Amino acid sequence: MQTVVIVVHLMIVLAMIGLVLLQRSEGGALGMGGGGGFMSNRGSGNALTRATAVLAGAFFITSLLLSVLAGLSHRPTSVIPVDGPSAPASGTQSPLGSGRGVLDQLPGGGQPAAPAAPSAPAPAPSGPEVPRSQ
Numbered sequence: 001m002q003t004v005v006i007v008v009h010l011m012i013v014l015a016m017i018g019l020v021l022l023q024r025s026e027g028g029a030l031g032m033g034g035g036g037g038f039m040s041n042r043g044s045g046n047a048l049t050r051a052t053a054v055l056a057g058a059f060f061i062t063s064l065l066l067s068v069l070a071g072l073s074h075r076p077t078s079v080i081p082v083d084g085p086s087a088p089a090s091g092t093q094s095p096l097g098s099g100r101g102v103l104d105q106l107p108g109g110g111q112p113a114a115p116a117a118p119s120a121p122a123p124a125p126s127g128p129e130v131p132r133s134q
Contacts, residue, residue: 001069002066002073005062005065005069008062009059009066012055012059012062016052016055016059019048020052022048023048023049023052
């Protein structure tokens with residue numbers, strides 16, 4: 001049903017765009033007067049105006065119908081499970097109930113490696129030493 005209404009809605013949109021482009025320009029703001037174009041007499045101008053109004057009404061109705069159909073098919077959902085987290089199997093931990101983050105589950109336990117305490121003094125430099133920048 002929703003697909004049919006969308007197709008009708010798109011056909012109305014394309015027809016309305018075509019009708020608006022066929023209409024004669026009334027303003028001369030950019031120096032483009034209406035002139036003697038394709039639709040220059042009043043009778044055809046009134047027909048185009050009425051057809052545009054009818055298509056605008058149909059566009060409004062199909063827009064409302066699409067919003068009602070979208071509201072009917074929407075079911076509220078939650079990212080939190082209603083039943084609660086399932087009990088983990090023996091020997092495994094559930095990522096939700098363990099209190100551990102994603103980084104903690106990576107190899108190394110998520111803890112930064114502590115620098116090793118030097119067991120032996122550093123060797124003396126053999127030549128001139130450049131001071132370290134801060």
